[in-house]
Amino acid sequence: MSAAPGFELGHHLPALQVVVPLIGAVICAMLRNGTLAWGWALIVSVLTAAISTMLFVAVQAGGTISYGLGGWAPPYGIEYRVDLLSAFILLIVSWAGAIIMVYARQSVMHEIDAGKRAWYYCMYLLCLTGLLGIAITGDAFNAFVFMEVSSLSMYTLIAMGKNRRALLSSYQYLIMGTIGATFYVIGVGILFTLTGSLNFVDIAERLVTMQMERPAIAAITFLTVGISLKLALFPLHSWLPNAYAYAPSVTTSFLAGTATKVAIYLLMRIFFSTFGEAKVFEILPTTTILVLLSVSAMIGASLVAVFQDDVKRVLAYSSVAQVGYITLGIALANDLGLTSALVHIFNHALMKTALFLAVGAVFLRIGSVRLHDLDGIGPKMPVTMAAFALAGFALIGTPGTAGFVSKYYLAAAVIDKGWWGLVFVIAASSLIAVFYVGRLLEAIWFRAPGALAQKASDPPLSMLLPIVGLSLAVIWFGVDTRLTVDVAHNIATMLLGGVK
Amino acid sequence: MTAIDVNPGLLMIAAGLLACLLPRVGRQLLTLGTPVAGLLLLIATPMGALTTLPIFGYDLTLLRLDGLAFPFGIIFLIAAFLNAIFALHQDDRLQDSAVMIYGGAAVGAVLAGDLASLFIYWELTAVSSVFLILASRTERAYSAAMRYLVWQIGSGVLLLAGILLHYQETGSMAFTTITLGSVGSWAIFLAFGIKCAFPLLHNWVQDAYPEATITGTVALSAFTTKLAVYAFARSFAGEELLIPIGVVMTCFPVFFAVIENDLRRVLAFSLNNQLGFMLVGIGIGSEIAINGAVSHAFAHIIYKSLLFMSMGAVLYRTGTVKASELGGLYKSMPLTTIFCIIGALSIAGFPLTSGFVTKNLTLTGAEYAGYFWIWLLLIFASAGVMEHSGIKIPFFAFFSHDGGHRVKEAPVNMLIAMGIAAGACIFIGIFPQTLYSILPYEVTKSPYSVQSVVTKTQLLTFSIIAFGVLIRAGLYPKEIPSTNLNTDWLYRHVGRYFVGVLAYMARWAWAGVCGGWRATLGAAHGLIRRHYGPDGAMGSAWPTGQMAFWATVMIAAYSLIGFWYLL
Amino acid sequence: MIAGMEGLLTHYTYIVTIFLMVSGLFVVIARGNMVKKLVGLGCFQTSVYLLYIGPAKILGGTAPILAPEYSVYSNPLPHVLILTAIVVGVATLALGLALTVRINEAYGTIEEDEIFARDMVEHANSEESAS
Amino acid sequence: MSDKTPKDGEPGWFERKRNIDKVWYVLLVFGAILTASEFLYEHHPHFAIEEIPVFYEIFGFLAFVFIVFAGKALRKLIMRDEDYYDRD
Known part of the structure; x- marks a missing residue:
C-alpha cells in the first residue's frame, strides 16, 4: 500500500483525513481574523467530510484499507486502518464537524470575543483532528495521543464559555479526562508488555494464543474504565453535564455529537477487534457490569433530566442516558445488540446535535437557556422550535423518527437474548424521556411567552439550515434505514467475527 | 406502486405537518381540502389494492384496501372533514395540525396491512391526540393529558411487545386474524383492549375526553376507540371472549352516566356503552353481526360527533357543560337544540335514524345466534342509551329549568357541521342501503320490518314515559355538581399511597412543572426529587474529588471482579 | 512468604509505580486546592512513565545505538512512547494551570469548595432576581 | 338572533x-x-320472552326505572365533592 510509485492522492486518503484538519488548524491560528478563520475552517471541515465520504465509499466497495504511515509497514510503523467501523465513525464525526461549522459563524460571533475567534476555530479543527485520528488509527498508543489532542483542545473549547463556571467545568473535565486517558495508556502499556505490540490487529493475533491471565485482565480493566470515563458511562458521567451546560453552544453541539461517540468506538475496538468478545464477555462478567451501569444510566440520568431547569443540562443528562442505550447494546454482545448500538451512535449524534444547535439558536436570541426563560418561545421562533420538537420526539423514540429505529433494534436485541426485564427498563426510560422532553415542549409551545421570549425570532439562515436539515434527517433516517441499519449490521457481523 | 395507491392517511399526516407552518387561511384550506382529497383518493383506489415496501428487512404493507378497511377509512375521513368545519371559527395552529395528523394516523392504521405499520400509526394517534387535550391549556387538562398519555403509551408498549412475540411465534407480521392463546396474542388483545376502553381499562376515556378542547373532544370521540374496534374486527372477529366483555361495556356505563353532571363526561360514558355493542357484534362474528359492528361504528362516529359538537357549541357559548348549571337553552340556541335532538334520537336508535338501521344488525346477529341473555342485556342497554344520551343530554342542556344563560346561537361553521352530521344521521336512517352497500358483507334484509319498528319504538317510548313518570314524581335524581369515583380512583387516590408507580411520578412531575405544588407533595415525588433533583446527590454538580473517587472505585471494583473470576 | 517477599523485591519498579499511581490519585481525590490536584495528577501520570520504562530496561543493556562493542540494548520503543507521553503530560499540566489562573481571576480562589459555595450564592441571587 | x-x-x-x-x-x-x-x-319472536304481551313496554319502563334507581344508589357509594382530586 505504502510507497506507491507515482503519488496518487486517492491512495493517501487515510493520511489526508487527519492531516488536512491538522494543517488547517495551524493555518487557522495564523489567520487571526474571526470571519476569515471561519471561512477557512469551513473549507477544511467540508473537505474533511468529503474525504471521509470517499473513504466510506471506498471501504464499502473494496474492504478494509490499511495505510502505513510514513512508508513504515505495520506492525512496526503506525498503521492507519480504515475498516467499515472506522469509516462509519469518521463519517459521523466529520459530517457533524462540517454541519456545525456552517452554523458556527453567527453563534461564535455572539459568544466568543473577537480576538479569540480564530483560536476558537483552530481548537475546533484540532479537536476534529484528534477525534478523526482516534477513529482512523490502528495503533493503540497513537490513539492515546489523538485522544489527548482532541481532549486538550476540547478543554479549551469548553473554557471559552461566557459563564465563569465554564472554567470550572473545563478544569473538572481536564482532571477526569486525564485520569481516563492515563488509565487507557496504562492498559495499553500492560498490553504492550504482554504482547510486545501496539498495533490493534497485531495485538489481537498475539492474544489469541495466550491464556487470559491477570495482566490481560488488568489491561481490560484499565482500558474499559479509562474509556468509560471518556464516554461518560454512569457513574463516571459527572463531568459531562456541566461541560455541556457551560460550554459555548457550538462546542456543546460538537461535543455531544462526536466526542462520546468516538470513545464508544474505541471501546468497541478494544472489546471486539482486540480482545474478542469471547475473552471480554465470556471469561469476565462484562455483560453483567455493563448492563447494570447502562440501566442505571438509562433510568437514573433520565430521572435527573426531568428535574433540571437548564435546557442544556436536561439534554446533557439525557445524553448520559442515551449513552446507556448504546453501552447496553454493546453489553449484549450479539449481532442485534451491536447493530442497535451503532445505529444509536449515528441517530443520537443526529438528534442531539439538532437539539443543541436549536438551543444555541435560542441562546443567540435571548441569551439564556433557563427553562422558564424559554416559556412560550415556540411561536416566536417557530421553525427552530419545530425542528427542536421533531428531534425531541426522536429522542423519546417516537415511531417514524430515527430514535425509534435504534430503540426498536435494542428491544429486539434484548428480546433475542430473552431478557424480558430489560424491555421494561427500555420502556420505562422512554417513558421518563417523554416527561423531560414533554416538559421542554410544554414550556416552549404552551406557556405564555415571558419578557425574554417575546423578542425572540428565528436565527439567521446559516444557523437555521443546519438545524432544519438535521431534524429532517432525523425523520429521513427514521424511515430509510439503509445507511444506518444495513451498515451497522455489516459492522456488527465484522466485529463479532473479527477475532478468531 | 401506481400513482393512485397512496395511503390517504399519509396524505393527511403530511398535510398536518405542513399545516403547522401555514397562516390561518392556508391551514383552513388544508384542513378542509385534505380529507376531501383523501376521500377521492380512497374511492378511486381499486378494492383489493395492495402496496408493499421492503424496509427493515421485511415487507411493510403500506396500503391494503378491502371491504373491512374501506368503510372505516371513509368514515374517518368524513369525521376529519366535519371536524374541520366545526373548528373553522378558531385559530389554533397546534390543534389544526394535531387533528390532521391524528386523523391521518387513524386512516393510515386502518389501511395498513402489517402489524409494524399498525404499531407506528397506533403510537402516532396517541402522541398526536394528546395535544388536543393539552391544547385546553389548563392545569387540569395537563394532568388528564398525562394520565391519558400513560394509558395510550402503555397500550403502544404492550402492542409492540405483543407484535414482537407474535412475530417470534408465528413468523408473520401480517395484520390479519390472530387466534388468542399465546402470550403475544394476549398482549395484542390487551393493547387493543386498552384503546377500546375495556371495562376496568376504560377510565382514560371519561378522564381525558371531557378535559379536551371543544373541537378536540369531537376528534377524540371519532378516532381512537373506533380504530381499536377496527383492529378487533380485523384480528379477533368471532372471538367469543369479546361478547361478555362487550356486554359488560354496554351495561355498566349507563349507571355512571345517570349520575354524572358533566355532560361531555356523560357522552364519554355513552361512548363506552356504544363500543360495547360493536364488540358484541365482533364477538358473535357472523356476517350480519360484523356488518352490525362496522355499520354501527360508521353511524356512531357521525352521531357521537354530532352530540359532542352540540355540547361543544353549548360550552363555547355558555362556558360550561355541567347539567346543574344549564337548562333552557332551546330559546337561545334553537338550531343546536334540534341538531342535538336528532343526534340523541339517532344514538337511542329511533326508527328513521342511523342508530336504528345499524344497531338492528347487531341485535339481529344476536337473535340469529340464539344468545338470549346477550340479546336481553343489549335491549336493556338500549334503554340505558335512551336514558343518558337520548334524554339526559338534550333535556338538561336545552330544557329542564332555565339555567339563566342568555347567549347567541352557535357560530355558523358549527351549525353547518352539525347540520351536515344531523342530515347524515337521518339520510342513513331513511336510505340504509347507501351504508349497507359499503359493508364487508352483503345485507339482504331491510331493517324496517313492522315488528322491529314497533318493538323498538315501544321500548324507547316507554323509557321516555318512565322518565316522565319519575321526573313528575320527583324521583329522578337531581343533577349535583360532583366527582364520581371510577377506576381512576385506584391510580389517582389509593395508588398514591400504595402503588408508587410511574404514573404518579409523571403526574407529580408535571404538576410540579405547572406550578401546582400543592398537588406534588407526594412521598415518591419527594424521594425522587431528593435524590435526582438539582440539589440531590444525582442531579447536583459533583466536586472533582468525588468524580475521581468514583473512577477509582470503578477501577477497584472492576479489577476485583476480574480477579475473582479468574480464581 | 519468602518467595512472595522476593517477588516483591525483584519487582520493586512496580511497587514504586503503584505507589506513585495511588498517591497521585489520592491527592486528586483528597485535596481541594486546584494546584495540588494538578500536582497529584502529575504524579499519577508519572507512574505511567515508570510502568512503560521499567520493563524496557534490560540489565546491562545500553541505549540502542549500533556499535560493535555492545550487543545488549534496551527496548527503544517505550522510551519513544514515553517521550510523547511526557509531552502530552506537560501540555495537560500547562493547560490545567492556565485554567487555574483563570479560575483564580474569576472566583478569587482556587479552593474547590469555596468555588462551589460562591456559585451557590450566585445561583441563589439570580433566582431571587428572576422571581 | x-x-x-x-x-x-x-x-x-x-x-x-x-x-x-x-x-x-x-x-x-x-x-x-x-x-x-x-x-x-304478526309476531315472529326469536325468543320465548318476546311472546309475553306488552313485553317491550314493560321491559323498557322497568329497565329505565332500574337504571335510575341503581344510579341513585351508586351515588351513595362513589359520589365525592367536585374538587375531590384537586385537594391534597
Missing part, C-alpha cells in the same frame, strides 16, 4: 306548566297507540 331571544323572566314555551302537560299527554297517547298496535301485526 338576539331579537328572538325571549326577555328575562318571561317563561318560554317549554317552561309553562300547561305546555309541559300537553307534551306529556301526547306522549302517553302515543304510548297507548303503540301498545294497541302490538295486536295488529
Whole structure:
C-alpha cells in the first residue's frame, strides 16, 4: 500500500483525513481574523467530510484499507486502518464537524470575543483532528495521543464559555479526562508488555494464543474504565453535564455529537477487534457490569433530566442516558445488540446535535437557556422550535423518527437474548424521556411567552439550515434505514467475527 | 406502486405537518381540502389494492384496501372533514395540525396491512391526540393529558411487545386474524383492549375526553376507540371472549352516566356503552353481526360527533357543560337544540335514524345466534342509551329549568357541521342501503320490518314515559355538581399511597412543572426529587474529588471482579 | 512468604509505580486546592512513565545505538512512547494551570469548595432576581 | 338572533306548566297507540320472552326505572365533592 510509485492522492486518503484538519488548524491560528478563520475552517471541515465520504465509499466497495504511515509497514510503523467501523465513525464525526461549522459563524460571533475567534476555530479543527485520528488509527498508543489532542483542545473549547463556571467545568473535565486517558495508556502499556505490540490487529493475533491471565485482565480493566470515563458511562458521567451546560453552544453541539461517540468506538475496538468478545464477555462478567451501569444510566440520568431547569443540562443528562442505550447494546454482545448500538451512535449524534444547535439558536436570541426563560418561545421562533420538537420526539423514540429505529433494534436485541426485564427498563426510560422532553415542549409551545421570549425570532439562515436539515434527517433516517441499519449490521457481523 | 395507491392517511399526516407552518387561511384550506382529497383518493383506489415496501428487512404493507378497511377509512375521513368545519371559527395552529395528523394516523392504521405499520400509526394517534387535550391549556387538562398519555403509551408498549412475540411465534407480521392463546396474542388483545376502553381499562376515556378542547373532544370521540374496534374486527372477529366483555361495556356505563353532571363526561360514558355493542357484534362474528359492528361504528362516529359538537357549541357559548348549571337553552340556541335532538334520537336508535338501521344488525346477529341473555342485556342497554344520551343530554342542556344563560346561537361553521352530521344521521336512517352497500358483507334484509319498528319504538317510548313518570314524581335524581369515583380512583387516590408507580411520578412531575405544588407533595415525588433533583446527590454538580473517587472505585471494583473470576 | 517477599523485591519498579499511581490519585481525590490536584495528577501520570520504562530496561543493556562493542540494548520503543507521553503530560499540566489562573481571576480562589459555595450564592441571587 | 331571544323572566314555551302537560299527554297517547298496535301485526319472536304481551313496554319502563334507581344508589357509594382530586 505504502510507497506507491507515482503519488496518487486517492491512495493517501487515510493520511489526508487527519492531516488536512491538522494543517488547517495551524493555518487557522495564523489567520487571526474571526470571519476569515471561519471561512477557512469551513473549507477544511467540508473537505474533511468529503474525504471521509470517499473513504466510506471506498471501504464499502473494496474492504478494509490499511495505510502505513510514513512508508513504515505495520506492525512496526503506525498503521492507519480504515475498516467499515472506522469509516462509519469518521463519517459521523466529520459530517457533524462540517454541519456545525456552517452554523458556527453567527453563534461564535455572539459568544466568543473577537480576538479569540480564530483560536476558537483552530481548537475546533484540532479537536476534529484528534477525534478523526482516534477513529482512523490502528495503533493503540497513537490513539492515546489523538485522544489527548482532541481532549486538550476540547478543554479549551469548553473554557471559552461566557459563564465563569465554564472554567470550572473545563478544569473538572481536564482532571477526569486525564485520569481516563492515563488509565487507557496504562492498559495499553500492560498490553504492550504482554504482547510486545501496539498495533490493534497485531495485538489481537498475539492474544489469541495466550491464556487470559491477570495482566490481560488488568489491561481490560484499565482500558474499559479509562474509556468509560471518556464516554461518560454512569457513574463516571459527572463531568459531562456541566461541560455541556457551560460550554459555548457550538462546542456543546460538537461535543455531544462526536466526542462520546468516538470513545464508544474505541471501546468497541478494544472489546471486539482486540480482545474478542469471547475473552471480554465470556471469561469476565462484562455483560453483567455493563448492563447494570447502562440501566442505571438509562433510568437514573433520565430521572435527573426531568428535574433540571437548564435546557442544556436536561439534554446533557439525557445524553448520559442515551449513552446507556448504546453501552447496553454493546453489553449484549450479539449481532442485534451491536447493530442497535451503532445505529444509536449515528441517530443520537443526529438528534442531539439538532437539539443543541436549536438551543444555541435560542441562546443567540435571548441569551439564556433557563427553562422558564424559554416559556412560550415556540411561536416566536417557530421553525427552530419545530425542528427542536421533531428531534425531541426522536429522542423519546417516537415511531417514524430515527430514535425509534435504534430503540426498536435494542428491544429486539434484548428480546433475542430473552431478557424480558430489560424491555421494561427500555420502556420505562422512554417513558421518563417523554416527561423531560414533554416538559421542554410544554414550556416552549404552551406557556405564555415571558419578557425574554417575546423578542425572540428565528436565527439567521446559516444557523437555521443546519438545524432544519438535521431534524429532517432525523425523520429521513427514521424511515430509510439503509445507511444506518444495513451498515451497522455489516459492522456488527465484522466485529463479532473479527477475532478468531 | 401506481400513482393512485397512496395511503390517504399519509396524505393527511403530511398535510398536518405542513399545516403547522401555514397562516390561518392556508391551514383552513388544508384542513378542509385534505380529507376531501383523501376521500377521492380512497374511492378511486381499486378494492383489493395492495402496496408493499421492503424496509427493515421485511415487507411493510403500506396500503391494503378491502371491504373491512374501506368503510372505516371513509368514515374517518368524513369525521376529519366535519371536524374541520366545526373548528373553522378558531385559530389554533397546534390543534389544526394535531387533528390532521391524528386523523391521518387513524386512516393510515386502518389501511395498513402489517402489524409494524399498525404499531407506528397506533403510537402516532396517541402522541398526536394528546395535544388536543393539552391544547385546553389548563392545569387540569395537563394532568388528564398525562394520565391519558400513560394509558395510550402503555397500550403502544404492550402492542409492540405483543407484535414482537407474535412475530417470534408465528413468523408473520401480517395484520390479519390472530387466534388468542399465546402470550403475544394476549398482549395484542390487551393493547387493543386498552384503546377500546375495556371495562376496568376504560377510565382514560371519561378522564381525558371531557378535559379536551371543544373541537378536540369531537376528534377524540371519532378516532381512537373506533380504530381499536377496527383492529378487533380485523384480528379477533368471532372471538367469543369479546361478547361478555362487550356486554359488560354496554351495561355498566349507563349507571355512571345517570349520575354524572358533566355532560361531555356523560357522552364519554355513552361512548363506552356504544363500543360495547360493536364488540358484541365482533364477538358473535357472523356476517350480519360484523356488518352490525362496522355499520354501527360508521353511524356512531357521525352521531357521537354530532352530540359532542352540540355540547361543544353549548360550552363555547355558555362556558360550561355541567347539567346543574344549564337548562333552557332551546330559546337561545334553537338550531343546536334540534341538531342535538336528532343526534340523541339517532344514538337511542329511533326508527328513521342511523342508530336504528345499524344497531338492528347487531341485535339481529344476536337473535340469529340464539344468545338470549346477550340479546336481553343489549335491549336493556338500549334503554340505558335512551336514558343518558337520548334524554339526559338534550333535556338538561336545552330544557329542564332555565339555567339563566342568555347567549347567541352557535357560530355558523358549527351549525353547518352539525347540520351536515344531523342530515347524515337521518339520510342513513331513511336510505340504509347507501351504508349497507359499503359493508364487508352483503345485507339482504331491510331493517324496517313492522315488528322491529314497533318493538323498538315501544321500548324507547316507554323509557321516555318512565322518565316522565319519575321526573313528575320527583324521583329522578337531581343533577349535583360532583366527582364520581371510577377506576381512576385506584391510580389517582389509593395508588398514591400504595402503588408508587410511574404514573404518579409523571403526574407529580408535571404538576410540579405547572406550578401546582400543592398537588406534588407526594412521598415518591419527594424521594425522587431528593435524590435526582438539582440539589440531590444525582442531579447536583459533583466536586472533582468525588468524580475521581468514583473512577477509582470503578477501577477497584472492576479489577476485583476480574480477579475473582479468574480464581 | 519468602518467595512472595522476593517477588516483591525483584519487582520493586512496580511497587514504586503503584505507589506513585495511588498517591497521585489520592491527592486528586483528597485535596481541594486546584494546584495540588494538578500536582497529584502529575504524579499519577508519572507512574505511567515508570510502568512503560521499567520493563524496557534490560540489565546491562545500553541505549540502542549500533556499535560493535555492545550487543545488549534496551527496548527503544517505550522510551519513544514515553517521550510523547511526557509531552502530552506537560501540555495537560500547562493547560490545567492556565485554567487555574483563570479560575483564580474569576472566583478569587482556587479552593474547590469555596468555588462551589460562591456559585451557590450566585445561583441563589439570580433566582431571587428572576422571581 | 338576539331579537328572538325571549326577555328575562318571561317563561318560554317549554317552561309553562300547561305546555309541559300537553307534551306529556301526547306522549302517553302515543304510548297507548303503540301498545294497541302490538295486536295488529304478526309476531315472529326469536325468543320465548318476546311472546309475553306488552313485553317491550314493560321491559323498557322497568329497565329505565332500574337504571335510575341503581344510579341513585351508586351515588351513595362513589359520589365525592367536585374538587375531590384537586385537594391534597
